[in-house]
Amino acid sequence: MYILENKYYNEESVFKPDKVLTEAKGQKSKPDCKVPEICLLDPDGDLTDYLLKNVKAIKNNCWACYHSSLYNFHLTANELGILPCVVGSSYAVLVAEQLFVSGCKLIISVTSAGVICDPGDVRRFVLIESSIRDEGTSYHYISPEKPARLDSHLLALLKMQENNLTNPYFIGKSWTTDAPFRETSSAIGEMKKNNISCVEMEAAALYALSEAKHYNILCFAHLTNSMAQQQGDFEKGEEFGSIATLKLVSHVIQILQQKNILQYSKC
Numbered sequence: 549m550y551i552l553e554n555k556y557y558n559e560e561s562v563f564k565p566d567k568v569l570t571e572a573k574g575q576k577s578k579p580d581c582k583v584p585e586i587c588l589l590d591p592d593g594d595l596t597d598y599l600l601k602n603v604k605a606i607k608n609n610c611w612a613c614y615h616s617s618l619y620n621f622h623l624t625a626n627e628l629g630i631l632p633c634v635v636g637s638s639y640a641v642l643v644a645e646q647l648f649v650s651g652c653k654l655i656i657s658v659t660s661a662g663v664i665c666d667p668g669d670v671r672r673f674v675l676i677e678s679s680i681r682d683e684g685t686s687y688h689y690i691s692p693e694k695p696a697r698l699d700s701h702l703l704a705l706l707k708m709q710e711n712n713l714t715n716p717y718f719i720g721k722s723w724t725t726d727a728p729f730r731e732t733s734s735a736i737g738e739m740k741k742n743n744i745s746c747v748e749m750e751a752a753a754l755y756a757l758s759e760a761k762h763y764n765i766l767c768f769a770h771l772t773n774s775m776a777q778q779q780g781d782f783e784k785g786e787e788f789g790s791i792a793t794l795k796l797v798s799h800v801i802q803i804l805q806q807k808n809i810l811q812y813s814k815c
Contacts, residue, residue, distance in 0.1 A: 551684055552692050557760070565645040572612035581610040582651025584620060587629035588797065589640060589657040591750065596632035598790035605630065613646050615639070624798050637685035637726060637753030644757055644765065654764045654809070656800065657754060658793050660784065661746035661769035662731070664723065664739045673717040673796050674745050674769040675710075677703055679752040683726040686756035694759070696724070696752035702766060705807050706800070716796045720745030722769055724752035731775055746771055764809070768796065 573580065590596050599605035599621050608629060611618035618629050629652070634640050644655055661674070678697035681687070686696050697703075709715045723739045725731065725747060739747070751767040758765040770789055773781040785792050 551687055555688060555691070557689075557691060566649040568614075569612050569646055569650060572614055576612055578612045579610060583608060583610055583618060583647060584627045584629040585651065585653040586626060586801065587618070587631065587647050587652045587655050589634045589643070589655060589659075589750070590630050590632045591635045591640075591657070591659040592784075592788070593632035594784065594788035595658070595790045595793050596630050598787045599630065611650065613643065616643055623794060624801065626801060628797075634750075636749050637683040637724065640750040641685050641689075641753045641757050644754060644763070645761075648761070648763050654766070654804070655754070656766045656768070656797060657750055658768045658770060658796065659748050659750055660772045660782070660789075661722065661748040662773050662775040663771050664736060664744045664746055667718060667720065667745060667771075669718050671716060671718050672771045672792075674720040674722070674771065675706055675717045676722045676745075676748075676751045676755075676767040676769055677719050678721050679748075679755060679767075680721070680723040680739070680742070680744060681752040681756070683724050683749070683752055685753035686724075689753070689756040689760040694756075696755040696759075698755060698766065699758055699764065702764065702804075702809070705809065706766075706803060709803055714799075716792070716799055717768060720769075722751050722767075723747040724749060736775075745769070747775075766800065 605619040605621040608618040608620050616631050618631050620627055620629055631643055634643050678695050681696050710719055721744050723744050731747060746769045748769050754765045754767055772784050
C-alpha cells in the first residue's frame with residue numbers, strides 16, 4: 549500500500565512547524581513568547597467550556613497556530629495550556645508539533661473513548677500504554693512494524709501508582725481509528741481478542757510522534773460510552789467530566805513533578 553511506502557523516516561521534513569509559526573506570528577502580529585510547559589489536548593471541548601464558563605481560563609496571545617485556539621489556566625500552582633476540540637490523529641499531531649516548538653515540554657491528552665473490554669474497575673480513566681495503529685498519521689512517523697506506545701520512562705513512573713487506592717486511572721491498551729463509524733461487530737470482536745480496553749482517535753499517532761521526535765506525551769482515555777449501544781451513553785459525570793478530568797491531571801502532574809519529569813524532558 550502506498551501509505552506504507554516512501555516515508556524516509558531518517559530524513560527531515562521540508563515543511564516545519566517552527567517556520568509556519570514564524571510566518572503566522574508576523575501575519576497575526578503575535579508577540580514572540582512561549583506557551584505553558586504543560587498543555588492539555590481536550591478533544592471533546594467540555595473541559596475548556598467549563599473553564600471559560602467559570603472564568604478560569606484566558607486566551608493565550610502567544611499561540612499563533614492557524615487552526616486552533618489555546619487557553620491558559622491555573623491548576624495547583626501550575627499554569628497550563630488547553631486546546632479544545634483537537635479530534636483525530638492528524639489534527640492532534642499537527643497541533644502537538646507546533647506546541648513543542650512553542651515551549652511545551654509535556655502534552656497530556658484526555659479523550660472520550662468507547663469501551664471494548666469492560667475493566668470491571670470503578671476507575672474510568674485509562675492510561676494508554678500502547679495503541680493499535682488503525683489510522684494513517686502514525687505511519688508517517690515510525691515504520692509499520694513498530695508499536696505505538698507510551699515512553700517507557702513515563703510508563704514506569706506512572707505505573708508505580710496504579711494500585712494506589714486514590715489513583716484515578718488504570719493502565720490499558722487502546723484501538724486508534726480514523727473512522728469511528730466503521731467500528732463493526734467483527735472489528736470490535738478482534739480487539740476484544742487482543743484485550744484492548746477502548747477505542748479512540750488520537751493515541752497511536754501521538755505516541756508515534758513521541759517516539760520519532762522524543763517528546764513527552766501522555767494519552768488518557770475517559771471510558772464514557774459503549775458506542776451508543778445503550779441509553780444514557782456518553783454520560784461523563786459532573787460538569788461533563790470536567791471535575792474528574794481536573795483531578796486526574798492534577799494527580800498526574802504531582803507525580804511527574806515529584807520525579808522532576810520536566811527536568812527529564814527529552815525535548
